[in-house]
Amino acid sequence: MIHFHCQKSFDGFKLDLEFKINNGEFVALYGKSGSGKSTILRLLAGFDKPNSGVISNGEQIYYNKNIFLPPQKRNIGYLFQDYALFPNMTVMQNLLFASNDLKFATELLEFIELLEFKNALPSTLSGGQKQRIALARALMRRPKILLLDEPLSALDMSLRTKLQEYLIQIHKKYSMSIILVSHDKHEIYRLASRIYEINNGKIVRSGSPKELFLSSNLDDNINLLATILEINDNTITCEHANQIYQINQTTQNRNLKVGDTITLSAKISNLKISK
Numbered sequence: 001m002i003h004f005h006c007q008k009s010f011d012g013f014k015l016d017l018e019f020k021i022n023n024g025e026f027v028a029l030y031g032k033s034g035s036g037k038s039t040i041l042r043l044l045a046g047f048d049k050p051n052s053g054v055i056s057n058g059e060q061i062y063y064n065k066n067i068f069l070p071p072q073k074r075n076i077g078y079l080f081q082d083y084a085l086f087p088n089m090t091v092m093q094n095l096l097f098a099s100n101d102l103k104f105a106t107e108l109l110e111f112i113e114l115l116e117f118k119n120a121l122p123s124t125l126s127g128g129q130k131q132r133i134a135l136a137r138a139l140m141r142r143p144k145i146l147l148l149d150e151p152l153s154a155l156d157m158s159l160r161t162k163l164q165e166y167l168i169q170i171h172k173k174y175s176m177s178i179i180l181v182s183h184d185k186h187e188i189y190r191l192a193s194r195i196y197e198i199n200n201g202k203i204v205r206s207g208s209p210k211e212l213f214l215s216s217n218l219d220d221n222i223n224l225l226a227t228i229l230e231i232n233d234n235t236i237t238c239e240h241a242n243q244i245y246q247i248n249q250t251t252q253n254r255n256l257k258v259g260d261t262i263t264l265s266a267k268i269s270n271l272k273i274s275k
């Protein structure tokens with residue numbers, strides 16, 4: 001079990017929180033920009049030192065008032081938004097640099113369906129392929145904990161979905177604890193079983209994705225932001241998610257103009273589902 005109970009201050013910011021994560025759990029840290037999520041990952045990985053507190057994983061103390069275990073002794077893998085592959089090394093060399101285990105590197109490259117690129121240089125790969133290689137490299141030391149700091153946010157939706165699928169399979173196959181920082185509710189809902197919501201250096205809520213995110217009240221509205229393209233006497237034409245809608249003009253819309261952002265609302269109980 002990971003136990004994190006730390007204080008860390010920067011100018012104008014104070015992190016002070018405690019959480020526990022069971023072995024093999026997939027947990028998400030969710031919250032506004034600047035709330036302290038990346039700082040938590042950096043303290044866990046040993047890239048930064050707390051002012052006080054305790055960080056441990058099972059019997060192993062990562063940090064207390066007498067101990068500061070350096071990052072390379074923590075058995076933690078991490079994957080951030082930028083791929084940070086060595087540009088002058090081939091894909092295989094990048095993996096073997098992390099751990100000189102050719103059999104495992106081959107297994108991982110097969111698993112992420114990129115074995116055929118083992119002799120390629122990173123510069124010849126797409127963003128999604130680079131991120132899969134960076135993920136494989138993070139796994140080379142068979143980490144007990146994997147830290148993911150918005151690893152998919154630079155990728156387009158279809159690549160994100162594919163990478164999410166790999167993460168689900170890797171979590172099942174290698175059963176490490178995973179901590180994911182993400183702003184994306186869709187991603188968190190798909191991947192994590194528990195969420196800590198962080199605000200201003202504190203945990204403000206925790207629970208399952210359903211408990212924190214689900215809007216189950218049928219009287220709730222679903223709200224879509226749309227941009228007005230055209231207004232005439234009877235209709236407003238607007239765009240949302242690359243779809244164009246025409247809505248009957250009503251008297252309360254008189255102050256609207258082209259280019260305004262409007263909210264389209266409908267009751268959840270009135271929505272129809274089709275494929």
Ligand SMILES: Nc1ncnc2c1ncn2[C@@H]1O[C@H](COP(=O)(O)OP(=O)(O)OP(=O)(O)O)[C@@H](O)[C@H]1O
Nearest residue numbers: 010011012013031032033034035036037038039040
């Ligand atoms: N090395 C540092 N020196 C000074 N202030 C820092 C340092 N690292 C982080 N901070 C501050 O700590 C606060 C939390 O930053 P952190 O990067 O952890 O937030 P975050 O929740 O991960 O944000 P985001 O979602 O935008 O990545 C911010 O106010 C940030 O400016």
